[in-house]
Amino acid sequence: MLLGGIPLFNSVLKSNATTNLWRIAYPLFLILINILLAKYYNRKYLLLVLLGALIFGLNGYRTSVIGILVSVFITMYYIGKISHKIGILFVAVIAVGGLAVGYIASQSIATQHWTLNPIELIFYRAAFTQEVFEKIIPLAGTTHGHILSMIFSSGSPRSFIGNYVLHYDVCLTSTMFGPVMLDFGYIGLTIQMLFMGTFIKIIHTFAKKGVGIGIYSIILTHTLIWIETGPTDIMIWFLYLLGLILIVLQLKK
Incomplete structure (x- = not known):
């Protein structure tokens, strides 16, 4: 809202998306969601993980999406909550999320034409x-x-x-x-x-x-x-x- 659009779909907005608000919000979310899952695990909290990955993904940086999803995957592994099915699902979400953000962001660069x-x-x-x-x-x-x-x-x-x-x-x-x-x-x-x-x-x-x-x-x-x-x-x-x-x-x- 502050930038006036979605950086994922606009390379100019993306270059201005790493604001002080983002610098505070991303590590704060990252730390708190992992501590929450590690200490008080509940499957419903995974909705917060997906919501966070979606919101930070709109900034156009795949490292944010990968950072959230992979760290949560590792946390769940160490607390013994990664079953075979959940593991496959998580890896698929990480792969699709990383690929999608990187690809969409590349297609949104006005001065470049990726094939x-x-x-x-x-x-x-x-x-x-x-x-x-x-x-x-x-x-x-x-x-x-x-x-x-x-x-x-x-x-x-x-x-x-x-x-x-x-x-x-x-x-x-x-x-x-x-x-x-x-x-x-x-x-x-x-x-x-x-x-x-x-x-x-x-x-x-x-x-x-x-x-x-x-x-x-x-x-x-x-x-x-x-x-x-x-x-x-x-x-x-x-x-x-x-x-x-x-x-x-x-x-x-």
Whole structure:
């Protein structure tokens, strides 16, 4: 309503859809729906999950839809609520939701004319993202932490990568390895991956029930999403901070 239309069907609106309202609403919904299911599971709450995925999907970003559905899937798995039928249904909804949002958004770009079908588009995006990373490798360590500083400021790391690597004014994904490789080279990449692996394993060790399962699910899900997009979202690093708080509370016990 504030934007004056549905971003999923309008690329101009989509570029303006990541507002402060969205930055608050998405992680808040994500955290609370997973904690709700982990502590007080009821099948009727899955309607809230579908409603949330639909509303955030209208923003035109498939990562929101995948983030909600996959995190809920992981939460339900760890509380023992994923039967064979529900598992198949959930995977189908995740696949259809991700494909649909990505395809519709691509068809809504006024300056581009896509002829790929939804399946081909997924493979194209994966190949393009990896090609961006391939072009980053010779530039390893040349930005000296600039991307990292942009993550925790008002900058746009993905747009900077587009300008710096391909010399286009465009927002690019560059795999989980791309941003840290540009900033700090192979040493930075090694430290990042060691940190992520260790941190997620510690969270997994402490996430036995309730709130812990919900937090673990959202951190794991968005780390998996980072495989394509790269860890350039301050909002998701906030979720890592929640994980750190969980670790500290568990250690105090």
